[in-house]
Amino acid sequence: MAIEKEDWDWEEEMVGECRILLSNVVLQESTNDRWCWRLDTNSGYSVRSVYHLLTPDVSQVVDTVSDLIWHKKVPVKVSILAWRLLRNRLPTKANLVTCGILAQEAQMCMAGCGEVETTQHLFVSCRVFCELWRVRDWIGVFGADLSEVAAHFHQFTYLAGGLINRHSFIQLLWLLCVWIMWTERNNKLFNNEVNSMNQLLEKVKINSYWWMEAANAVYVLGTHDWFACPLACLGTG
Amino acid sequence: MLIDRGGLWYRVLMARYGLEDGVLREGGMRASYWWKKVGCVRDGGRGVGGGSFKDNIFKKVGDGRDTLFWTDPWLEGGPVAVRFRRLYDLSVSKNCTVKEMFELGVGEGGNAWR
Numbered sequence: 001m002a003i004e005k006e007d008w009d010w011e012e013e014m015v016g017e018c019r020i021l022l023s024n025v026v027l028q029e030s031t032n033d034r035w036c037w038r039l040d041t042n043s044g045y046s047v048r049s050v051y052h053l054l055t056p057d058v059s060q061v062v063d064t065v066s067d068l069i070w071h072k073k074v075p076v077k078v079s080i081l082a083w084r085l086l087r088n089r090l091p092t093k094a095n096l097v098t099c100g101i102l103a104q105e106a107q108m109c110m111a112g113c114g115e116v117e118t119t120q121h122l123f124v125s126c127r128v129f130c131e132l133w134r135v136r137d138w139i140g141v142f143g144a145d146l147s148e149v150a151a152h153f154h155q156f157t158y159l160a161g162g163l164i165n166r167h168s169f170i171q172l173l174w175l176l177c178v179w180i181m182w183t184e185r186n187n188k189l190f191n192n193e194v195n196s197m198n199q200l201l202e203k204v205k206i207n208s209y210w211w212m213e214a215a216n217a218v219y220v221l222g223t224h225d226w227f228a229c230p231l232a233c234l235g236t237g
Numbered sequence: 238m239l240i241d242r243g244g245l246w247y248r249v250l251m252a253r254y255g256l257e258d259g260v261l262r263e264g265g266m267r268a269s270y271w272w273k274k275v276g277c278v279r280d281g282g283r284g285v286g287g288g289s290f291k292d293n294i295f296k297k298v299g300d301g302r303d304t305l306f307w308t309d310p311w312l313e314g315g316p317v318a319v320r321f322r323r324l325y326d327l328s329v330s331k332n333c334t335v336k337e338m339f340e341l342g343v344g345e346g347g348n349a350w351r
Contacts, residue, residue, distance in 0.1 A: 011323060018321050021312065022343045027336065031299030033311075035239045038293040053293070 065150050068157055068171055073215040078179045085119060085178060086150055093117040110188045122185060124152045129181050131197045135173060135204050139230055165234055169212070176208055205230075239294070258308040259332070301335030311335065 039049040069082045084090050093109075094116050096102040109117040111128030122129055125147055133145055133156075141159040146152045156174045160166040180203055187193040195203075209226045212218045212234070220226065220233045239260070241247055247261075254262045254272070263276035278290055296304045296311040304311050307318040307325050318325035325331065333341075 011327065014321050014324055018317065018324065019343060025298070025312075025339075027301045027339055028299045033299050033301065033303040033335075034297050036295050036297050038295060050290075 065153050068153060069175070071168070071172055071175060073168075073211050073217065074172055074175050075211075078175050081179055081182060082153075082175050085123065085182075086153070088119050090119055090182070092119050092122060094121075095119070110185055120147070120149055123178055123181060124149055129185070132177050132181055132200055132204070134197075135177060135201060138201070138205065139170070139173070141170070160231075165217075166231060169208075169230070169234055172211065173204065173208060176204055176211070180204055180207070259305040298335055301337075301339060304335045306333045306335045306338040307331055309335075 037045040037049070039053060040046060065086060069079050069086065071079065081090075088095070093102055093107040095118075097104055097107045107116050109115050109121060109126055109128075111126055113126055113128055115121050115126065124130060124145055130145060136143060136159070139160070143155060143159045146155050153174055157167065157171045160170045180200055184195055184200060187195070205227055206223065208230070209218065209223055218226065218233050219235050226233050250261050250272075254264045254268065256262060260279075263280065264272055268276070280291055294310065296309045298304050298311050307328065308316050308331075310316050314320060318331075330337075
C-alpha cells in the first residue's frame, strides 16, 4: 500500500493526472538509469557549457562585432577600449557603484543630463555626448542611433555600403568616436576641462586624417580637402 | 557525486554525511566549509548562477532501478514530489524507485496508489 487510504476526491483527481503522465512511460529493462546534463546531453557536463549559460551577453557580442574591434589603422589602445566597452567592462560610474566603489548618489552622467552613467547611456543614448554621432553628416551618410552598443557599432559600420575601403574607414571612425567620447568624459571628470561639440568633431576629423595618413591611405596633401570630403580623399567618393 | 557511487570518496562522504532523498546530505552547520560550498553549487544557493546545476540535470530512465520515483527529476517538469506535493506527503513509500512503483502498478486500479 503506497498511499494511506483517504476518500477525498481532490487526491483522486491528482492521482488521475499523475497516472496520465505516467501512461507514456515504458521502462527499458536492458538499459540502466543515468544522469544527463541538459545543456549537452551527448557528451555530458562541461565547464564550457556552464560558462555560456552564465554569460550569454558576452558570447552574443563576440558573435556580432568582435571582428570589427580590431583594425590595422587604429592604435591598439583604442581597440582595447572598444573591447572593454563592448563587454561592459569600462569603469563607468554605474559599474563602479555595482562594485561598491562609488556611492549610489555619485552615479550621474557628467553631461548633466540627469541620467545614470551606464556604458549604454554614455556611448549611445546621452543627448550631450551622443551629439558626436553627427559625424555621419561629415561623411554624408544617414542613420539612426540604435540604443544598444554592439548593435550601434554594427549598424554604423555598414552605413556606407559594401565597398571595402569605405566600410573599413567608417569602422575606424566609430572606434575613434568612442575613444574621443571616453577621453572627453575623463577630461571633464578629472581635469575639469570641457570641449565644445564642434571641437570634438574637429578632433575626430584630424585624428582620422593622421591615422589614415600614417597608413598611406590618403591621396591628397594637407587637411583642407580631407575636412571637406574624406571619402573622395580615400579614392572611394 | 551523482554518478561515481562506488568510489572511495563517495563512500567516505556517505559515511560522514548520510543520504537524503537519494543524494548526499548537505550536513548543515556541522559540515566542513568545503562540503557546504559543494552543496551550494549542487542545490543552488545564493550568489551568481544559483540553481544552474540543479536545474540542468535530469535522469534518463532505463529500467528504473536506480531512480527515485518521487524526488529524482526524471519526468519533464520536475520531480513528481514537487508537482504532486499532496500525493508525496500522503505516500508511505517515499523512497520507492521508479521500477518498484511500476511493479506495484501505476495504471487504473494499480497498487501504487492504494
